[in-house]
Amino acid sequence: MAEPISDHNPKATDSEASIHLEDVSPSPPILLSEDGHPSNHSLQDPRNWPQWKKNAQILMVAFHSCVSTFMAAGIIPAYDLFAEEYGVTVPDASYLTSFQILLLGLSPLLWNPVTAVYGRYHVSMFSVLGSMVCNIGGARCTTYGAQMATRVLTAFLISPPIGNGSGVVTDLCEPEKRAQKLGWWTLMTTIGTPLGPFLMGFVTKHLGIQWIFWIFAILNFCQFLLYLAIGDETIYNPKNERKQSGFFGKLIPRKITSHSLSPRDFVAPFSLAMTPRVLIAACAHAITFCYGNIAMIVEMPIAFGQKFHFDAQQIGLQFIAIIIGCVLGEQVSGPMCDWFLKRVRQSRGYSCPADRLWLSYIAFSTIFAGLLVWGFQLQHATTWNVTPCVGAAIASFGNQMQTTILTTFAVESKKERSAEVGVFVNVCRQIYGFIGPFYLPYMFTALGFGGAAGVMVAIVGGCAMVPIIAVQFVATKSAKQ
Template identity: 65%
Template sequence: MCTVGCGSWDPTHLENALPPSPDQYAQGTDFWADNSPANPRNWPAWKKNSQILMVAFHSMAATFMAAGIIPAYDKMAEDFGVTVTEASYLTSVQILLLGVFPLFWKPITSIYGRYHIFIFSVLGSMACNIGGARCTTYGTQMVTRVLTAVLISPPIGIGSGVITELCEPEKRAQKLGWWTLMLTLGIPGGPFIMGFVTQHIGVQWIYWIFAIINFGQFVAYLLLGEETSYMPTESEADMARPGVFQKLIPRRINPRPLRAREFIEPLLCTRLSRVLIPACAHAIVFCYGNIVLVVEMPIAFGKKFHFNAQQIGLQFVAIIIGCLLGEQLSGPMSDWFLQALHRKRGYHRPADRLWLSYIGFGTVIAGLLVWGFQLEQATTWNVTPCVGAAIASFGNQIITTTLIAFAIDSYKDQEAATNIGVCINFFRHVYGFIGPFYFPPMFETLGLGGAAGVMCAIIGACALPSMIAIQFVATRSSH
């Protein structure tokens, strides 16, 4: 088995890898872990939780900054002399880069550690956001958004590895839920808050607030952050706790050479059926159960009801509420469900998590239909389209946490957890990036109700059957 920081990871050996015994799993330990105090698995709970929360917030900041400029499209189009569609590309390109660039950061963190990469990430993003506040042309603003997405992207991919290494297996879905919830909330949270900012103090303050958030992250990492990558061969001198400012000095934690192959290793997870199928299903549901609602909300409500930036921002409350409620079922309930079955049967089966995903599929489809048809038929604003958006967001959050937890739980290698997270993130953001290019003509041609029906048909024909099949296969193979 490969441990954290290993040189080259081959996913093919995991298909036949034996998981820990039920006793080892019940004790919340992995059979390759040691008892060294330097091992993050042996840190006190408050310390582990603080690292998880900082990584989760860092992931949220990435999506928050990409989506936060949505209420300002009209104003930026006017200021830069471009169309609203062209202004929307400032978000679209960030969606793509947030999916692609974790492939670059993942091998870098395996050599130099995560802590200093995260510090560099927030400081670099802060500089780009300050530049964004001073931009006067579309081209320069595009450059700052590209660089911000590249620099802020590391935790979106490797967050799953951090969480897997820090938390006990029986709490894995709950802690992964913190991360997925924060990541998901960043998408509606950005437009919700920045709608008020755009309306009352101006577009430039969007970027100043982004920069302030980055500075706050830097202070949090400086005071509370620790290196979560663990090398069992570290000397006692290396294990000694450094001072606050000594932590800022970069050091190589792994002496092995960096190989070009490592930059594509996460994509090799596509050879694993229990990663590829959940990744594809999650990408489809996330695109139609989250991204489409966020991207089309300003267009649909602004055009139909002539809402200003603040009024459009308020509509995102429905998505936020749906995500928060969905996580209460998908995280703690998933772990409780697995523990209950473990006590009953005497062994653990990751595929049991997928039973909860069907609640998510049902509510995503129902919510999208309510949102589409009610919004199309509305002549004046009413709450029913927002209720539909909340229901769809509820289901999307259940599916997000459940499918990621299932994929990671299916392969016990710690290095696999990070690679799986990067792979799933790649699928989610690349598929989500394509969406805004065909959403407007689809809604214009089919109407809101017809487009919602098409999206539900894609989920029902592609995502749902594939998850039923993988659960059937995974359940039979675990006997």
Template identity: 45%
Template sequence: MSFVSDIDKPSNVHVEDIERGEKASVQELDPEHHDYLMKRHGTVDLDPLPSSDPLDPLNWPDWKKNFQILLIALQTFSATFMAAGLTPAFQPMAEVYGISVPKASYFTSAQIAAFGVMPLLWVPLMNYYGRNPFLITSSLLCACLNIAGGFCKTFAQQMATRVLVGIFISTAFAAGASFVADLAFSHERGKKNGWWSLALVVGTPGGPFVCGFVQQHAGTKWVYFVFAILNFVQFILWLFADETVYFRHGPQPEQKGFFRFLGLKKNPGKPLALNVFWRPFKLVTNFNVCMAVIAASIAFCYANIVLVVELPQAMGILFELDAQQLSYQYIALIIGSVIGELLAGHLSDWWMKRCIAKRGGQRVIVDRLWISYNGFVCIVVGLIVWGVYLYKAEPGHWKISPLIGGAVAAAGNNIIATVLVAFAIDSAADKAPDVGLYLNFVRSIYGFLGPFYFPKMFDNLNFAGSAGLMSALVVVFGAGPMILVHIRGSRRA
């Protein structure tokens, strides 16, 4: 018996018998609970099983659930939108603050670092005390800080606003998995997780695309004002949202005194344990989750961050593009990401239903991984097309060929992100918030390191050689681990 097969023996069951699970649920439910679920959902074959309380988020109307998930997706989008949206303003800010362009890029790097670290603090607090007060407050504070950013006169002042924005907007950055876990059943997770994962991915090219026009026609100050407007819209929308934290097992919290004034809840039957802040890292012992996180992080770095961050250098300088012309290039990445989501969320949920039916009611979670291989193929093909055609391009003569490759790679990244997030949560369904935090930390920190070596890689290997290296890394450290997980899970089934 290998170490790999033993590493998470005590962890989650990877094979479920849907039919036997339904019969067991029917026997355990009291008549009133059974009748309520049949009236509300038309079935008791639900995972997870809701309570008979209409306030249980799983019992909310579908429109209300979708509103909440789309709202957290919007806030997730805004985080990467604002971090990457500064790209067209690097040159003007470098001139105003008397710094180099690489140093101006630290405004983005600082926020990426905050996205990786701060959710480890925010998400456990939000899952315990309630999410809405944190999200309402953070949206308003970010709006104020972005207004201040438009009036900063020095590098230090602007860096302070960027760091604080990164800290506060990160309340939403890794909370998407928690929202989906509280609002969606297992058969919906592929699609619903796809919404916020698509928002996160699209935010990186979406920011430079929009802000390139703003920078060209209104100036740097209005880049920050656009960020502030987006944050204020979120603030208003959160005021109309209901709290999604619900203590299904045990008494419901009572809001008293200062907690009631702040809108916070408190679990009366369970104190907040300090280990929740480092508990996500325990998932390193869950082989399925760990491998999925590594694969998703590799894909995100080389099929999203490298394309977004290096596009000004790769195409802007090569083809002599101004800020507005450069913004057009990001359309390819946005289109690719949207197509990737259309080929991921619905498809993976449909595929799982098909596999369950084919297996006679048996649910094997590694079946979902078949869809992820489409993503790895797209990334490899897209990166090679992107790199080779950039290598062959003539300075000053724009061609669309590299953008086609970038779009294909972006589609592959979103397929992988959606499918592997759903798979990781399936592998540790009772630890969905921890899965989101663990994935976010690894993905953000690995992505944060990329811009430090990307320029040297392109200088030493050229675009074609760099594309070959990145493709090899995606195959070895992305597809390779997931194939191993797939084989291992299929044998245990």
């Protein structure tokens, strides 16, 4: 007998239920046939697609998110060459990345409302085509100003999946599988940052800086072909089904809802600043991400290039440590969170979102240890050795843990607006990360790597960990009442 699917599944984990509460809506329940698949629904409904097609859409949006951060950070090994070619300083060349960081944070505020009205599929197609054109322009640039313009436009155009990736996973996954699929998306988004300079270091040395942008353009073209071949619209509105059928029918852009865009749609996520738990978690995440990830990545050419006279390829190899730390941190954070909350429920009969914050202190501790090892070992090194990279891996491990834990806490604290929470957290992270490259080079020069690492640890401890301790105390106390 057919039975309704509900996201109020008592067997689902707290994280799954909280992150995807937006699924609980007044719409009719999906009916299950005897084979366990949805029945009596249009084939255009993404929930009725075969599993391979669902996974393909999730992997494409995860790869799209990876490409957005990959391209922003991929130019890092070429800072010295950009400075020489354009007649600017190395810190000035680093602004080519920092402005992209800013746009990757702000652009989803504009793309998300547009996507809700016109659909993810056509926005994604336009995103990769526009980015491809800008990257071709980047390969032909001869001045610093022109290159800055292409980087800003590229970041704006490639950014939609950073805001709507979680929505794709929500629409295509059953509650009991969503945590795993969200892990694909979040890890790919984070790992694009160190992966870009790692791979582009080889390109810079052996092919030249123009080929960085040609490869970016080729990646965008491959994305376009994938969307053309197996992509489809993942937002379903039964009142506005596509009348055209077939391959060419889905390519025709049109509104998927009767809702019209309004100025309020573009600023709605900022109202979450009035929710202290979301605001504190978002700011704490932004601070730790800046010093536990962006500071090491953006400053790598200065830290290793100038100190050890590394070329672009050798600089790129240093990012392996950050990649390893991110991957290991993601593998630990999710399963450990679920296991910890399960033990809490078994011991006292209930759990609350603030219980997750106990694990954030492991993340903070590893960030502190990693930054100090990275800074002091780098400062005292006279020749290259692996210890600064070990510190970078430890800090990246902790950074990936806190990314998952603090973001999940923020979402659970405002379940009914979980999609907007994701955008708000991303805005805070990218804006604070954008500011970093403007003062970090001067801080490293004035204080040395060891002193700068100590300052960053103090900022993370005082401005991120202490507020998290306070919000955990208040939230836990209110949960008991």
